[in-house]
Amino acid sequence: MYDVEIEEIAIGKFDGVHLAHQELLKRLGSNSGVLIIFQNDEKFLSDLKLREQLLQKKVFLISLDSIKNWSGEKFVEFLKQAFINLKKIVIGYDFCFGKCRECQASDLKKLFFGVVEIVKEFKINGISVHTHNIKEALKNAQIRQANMLLGREYQIKGKVIKGQGIGKKFLYPTINLENLGYFLPKNGVYATLFSKDKIPSATFVGIRSTDSNFSMEVHLLREFHEMRDGDICDLFFVDFIRENQKFENLHLLKEQIALDIKQIQEILI
Secondary structure (H helix, E strand, O other): OOOOOOOEEEEEOOOOOOHHHHHHHHOOOOOEEEEEEEOOOOOEOOOHHHHHHHHOOEEEEEEHHHHOOOOHHHHHHHHHHHOOOOOEEEEEOOOEEOHHHOEEHHHHHHHOOOEEEEEOOOEEOOEEOOHHHHHHHHHOOOHHHHHHHHOOOEEEEEEEEOOOOHHHHHOOOOEEEEEOOEOOOOOEEEEEEEOOOOEEEEEEEEEOOOOOOEEEEEEEOOOOOOOOOOOEEEEEEEEEEEOOOOOOOHHHHHHHHHHHHHHHHHHHO
């Protein structure tokens, strides 16, 4: 990692690239970029490719594993060597660095002889905009709140996989998706938008009653080109519809799905 043009940089995980992250970006001028410190062992709100798309800045990547045993001084020395013309660093109020997170945001001002801007906690409707709070909202199916904190619809990526075929034969045809490492909302039925074209859709997330396996199944509410197994698709969560239920037979399940679709159409169309 080496760049002679970068004069200002924002540092953090930037998972989700939510509205508090946008506050950091506002403090950057020209010849600026973003250093993402990423982890490989946790469910994320956005993969690295999506983060780069959302940030719309020159992005540099470094893994937490590669720096977690560095002292605060070594971390700052790395920054000065990687960005030799660095004049300004922008970080969040809760930024920590150094071995065992021994250094806090204020310590960076002592170690870096340039401008260090620490962005204060950012709140919306009294709620702190933080990745943890977004995950908590998703965990509790509070999709509207999660989207408010993100400043956009929560977006995941999935791979199309072969399903049971029961929906197409007896219920409603669905596209079955395998989650690609994203943090999923609570099990339930959701109003969603499918693909970059944002096709209105109804999505089931949870344990199928037919075989007791986890699945993510998307029923499109208008025609779309046929998807093939292995295709990578975007899915945007708009609202929570209901908890998952068990049904005595497929007829009762189909009746409930029809009611779900009607409610989702009122939300999305």
